[in-house]
Amino acid sequence: MDDYWQGDGFSLTVKDITDNENSTAENSDLHLPPINPIIPVKPEISIMCMKCEEEIKVRHLKEHQEFHNALEMFRFTMERKPSSVKQLIKRRRAIMRRLNETASSENPVSMKKLQKLNLAYELLKADIEGTNTTLRNVDEFVHIQPNIQGHGTTLHCALAFGVCQHANSRWKTSMEDRAGFFSIYDGYYGSMAAEKCARYLCEVLEKKVENIYHTSLKHENINAEIVTAFNDAFEEMDRILLYGVEEQSRNRWSGCSALTCVLRGNNLYVANAGNIRAVLCRGDGSIERLSNNHSPWNKKERHRIRKAKGDVSKSEKTALVNGVVKSTRGLGNHGDPNLKASVIRTPVVNCLTLEDTDQFLILASNGVWEVFSEEEVILLLEDIIPDIDVKAIVKRMQERASALEVGLPVPKWDEIPRRSKGCGSF
Numbered sequence: 001m002d003d004y005w006q007g008d009g010f011s012l013t014v015k016d017i018t019d020n021e022n023s024t025a026e027n028s029d030l031h032l033p034p035i036n037p038i039i040p041v042k043p044e045i046s047i048m049c050m051k052c053e054e055e056i057k058v059r060h061l062k063e064h065q066e067f068h069n070a071l072e073m074f075r076f077t078m079e080r081k082p083s084s085v086k087q088l089i090k091r092r093r094a095i096m097r098r099l100n101e102t103a104s105s106e107n108p109v110s111m112k113k114l115q116k117l118n119l120a121y122e123l124l125k126a127d128i129e130g131t132n133t134t135l136r137n138v139d140e141f142v143h144i145q146p147n148i149q150g151h152g153t154t155l156h157c158a159l160a161f162g163v164c165q166h167a168n169s170r171w172k173t174s175m176e177d178r179a180g181f182f183s184i185y186d187g188y189y190g191s192m193a194a195e196k197c198a199r200y201l202c203e204v205l206e207k208k209v210e211n212i213y214h215t216s217l218k219h220e221n222i223n224a225e226i227v228t229a230f231n232d233a234f235e236e237m238d239r240i241l242l243y244g245v246e247e248q249s250r251n252r253w254s255g256c257s258a259l260t261c262v263l264r265g266n267n268l269y270v271a272n273a274g275n276i277r278a279v280l281c282r283g284d285g286s287i288e289r290l291s292n293n294h295s296p297w298n299k300k301e302r303h304r305i306r307k308a309k310g311d312v313s314k315s316e317k318t319a320l321v322n323g324v325v326k327s328t329r330g331l332g333n334h335g336d337p338n339l340k341a342s343v344i345r346t347p348v349v350n351c352l353t354l355e356d357t358d359q360f361l362i363l364a365s366n367g368v369w370e371v372f373s374e375e376e377v378i379l380l381l382e383d384i385i386p387d388i389d390v391k392a393i394v395k396r397m398q399e400r401a402s403a404l405e406v407g408l409p410v411p412k413w414d415e416i417p418r419r420s421k422g423c424g425s426f
C-alpha cells in the first residue's frame with residue numbers, strides 16, 4: 001500500500017510495510033517496528049555551530065551565524081563580546097578610520113561594505129541593549145513528538161520513513177545484491193505534478209530498467225542504456241501529467257523538479273531535472289555533488305532558455321524563468337506553452353561506482369540548500385543516524401579542505417567514525 005504525505009508543494013512516498021505480512025515488526029529480519037501514522041508537527045532540530053561548537057536550534061541558526069559574523073567584523077568573539085555601546089562605537093570609529101585611510105577618490109569605500117558594517121553594528125548594539133527582535137516572526141509553538149522509529153532508533157527530525165527488504169525476483173534473484181530507488185519531487189503551482197510523480201515515476205522507471213537487465217545479456221554499455229531509460233521514463237511521466245487528472249490550477253498547471261536515484265549493486269545512477277541536489281559523502285571526507293543545478297543561475301541553462309525564446313529575470317537574491325519558476329528543468333507545466341518550451345523535462349543522468357568507504361547519500365530540495373551549507377546538512381543527520389559521529393565527519397571534511405588549500409597531502413580515512421557509547425545498536 002502506498003501512502004503519501006503532502007504539504008507545501010512537496011510530496012514523499014511512504015511504503016507502508018506493515019501491510020506486508022513478510023515484513024511486520026515481529027518477523028522481519030530487520031526487526032522494524034511498525035511505522036506510525038504521519039503526524040503533522042514541526043520537528044525541533046538542533047545543529048552544532050561549527051564556530052563555537054554550541055548546539056543551536058535550527059530556527060535560530062541564521063541569526064546565530066549573523067551574530068558571529070558581526071562579532072568578527074568588529075574583532076570581537078563570543079568569549080569577548082562588547083560590554084557597552086560606548087566600546088562598540090569606539091571600535092566602529094577605528095574601523096572607519098582604517099577604511100578611509102586605504103580609500104582614495106578613485107577607489108572609494110564600497111557602499112556594500114558600509115552597509116554590512118552598519119547592519120553588524122545594529123545587531124551588536126541590539127544585543128548589548130537587549131532589544132534584539134530578530135526572532136519576532138518565528139512561530140514559538142513547536143511540539144516535539146519523536147515517535148517515528150526504525151533500526152532500533154528514534155528519528156527526532158523525520159516526518160516519515162520506510163525501509164523494505166524483499167528478494168524480488170523481478171529485480172534480482174539474491175538478497176546480496178543491493179537495489180534501491182530514492183527520489184524527491186519538489187512541486188510548485190499546486191501539488192498535482194509532484195504527487196503524480198511520487199506515485200508513478202518509480203513504476204515507469206522500474207519497468208524500463210528491469211527490461212534492460214532482462215534483455216541485454218552482455219551489458220556492454222549498460223550506463224548508456226540506463227541513461228536512455230531515465231530519459232524515456234521522464235518523458236512518459238510527463239505525458240501522464242498531460243492528462244491533467246486532478247489538476248487544480250486552471251491557468252498555469254502544476255510542475256515539479258524531480259530527482260531520482262537507482263542503486264544496482266555498486267552502481268548508482270542519479271537523474272535530475274530541476275533544482276534538487278544529491279550529494280554523496282565519501283570516506284575521505286570529500287563531498288561529491290551528483291546532480292547538476294538546473295536554475296537560471298546556471299549559465300548554460302540561461303543560454304538554452306534564451307535560445308528557446310524564454311526569459312530569465314534576475315535580482316540579487318532570486319532568478320526566475322519567465323518571471324515565475326526558479327527551476328529551469330522539470331515535469332508538468334502543461335498549461336503554459338511558453339514556460340513548457342523553456343522548462344524542459346530532460347534529466348541529466350550521472351553514473352557512479354560506489355566505494356566501500358562511501359558514507360551516505362543526501363537528497364534535498366532547493367529550500368534546504370538555500371538555508372544550510374553541505375557541512376550543516378551532515379550535522380543534521382545526527383538525529384537520523386545517531387551511531388555515526390557526524391561531527392567527526394565534518395572535522396574530516398575541514399581537515400581535508402585545509403590540507404588541499406595549503407598543498408599538503410590529503411589525509412586518508414577508510415573507516416566511518418562511529419560513536420563509542422550513548423546510542424542504540426543495530
Ligand SMILES: [Zn+2]
Pocket residue numbers: 049050051052053054064068
Ligand atoms: Zn556559534
